[in-house]
Amino acid sequence: MRKLMIAALLCALAVSAQAVTFTWGATKVAFDGSQLKSSTAVTGYLIYLGNNSLASTYTLSADSTVDSVVSSIGTQVNSKNKTSAVAKLAGEWDFNYSDGYENNKGNFAMLLVYQGDKTYYNLTSGTLTLQGGNDADIENAIAAVNPSDGTFSFSYSTAGESNKLSKGGGWTVAVPEPSTAALALAGLALLIKRRRA
Secondary structure (H helix, E strand, O other), X not given: OHHXXXXXXXXXXXXXXXXXEEEEEEOOOEEOOEEOXXXXXXXXXXXXXXXXXXXXXEXXXXXXXXXXXXXXXXXXXXXXXXXXXXXXXXXXXXXXXXXXXXXXXXXXXXXXXXXXXXXXXXXXOOOEEOOOOEOOEOOOOEOOEOOOOEEOOOOOOEEEEEOEEEEOOOEEEEOOOHHHHHHHXXXXXXXXXXXXX
């Protein structure tokens, strides 16, 4: 029984030893001219694009959700909430190369989401590719090597309302639905008409 438990433990350690860690993030995260220090209002999403690059723009609408925006870009593999005291947002993603990720192949992007009075989206200006890592070789007792860290670049300007999310375009919020704006204008017109009467 004891030998069986030791064998199970060694097997579990061998499996866990094959995972490598990719440290990813963004620095000096800011909104409206102020750095977001120790803020839980901002979340970063690490997105796998495969061999694709970022499109120039992605569609953004009033009924867009974080999940729908992320899935329009690629596949979410990790997320991190809350910046540090120096406005850095960094995550650690554990994975195995045997899952289909390769060095020097496959691109990753990062999306920042800020929950203020509205939901603002900010897409990195470029992609990163895994480099320099390898899974552990248990048979030959070769230790796993983590890939190089990845720091994404952003514009922290406020792009405002748009129906397009642009790479490197700054904080963007979806435009309100036309029906909402039309109802607001109709209500305002009725109010003015009532005051005149």
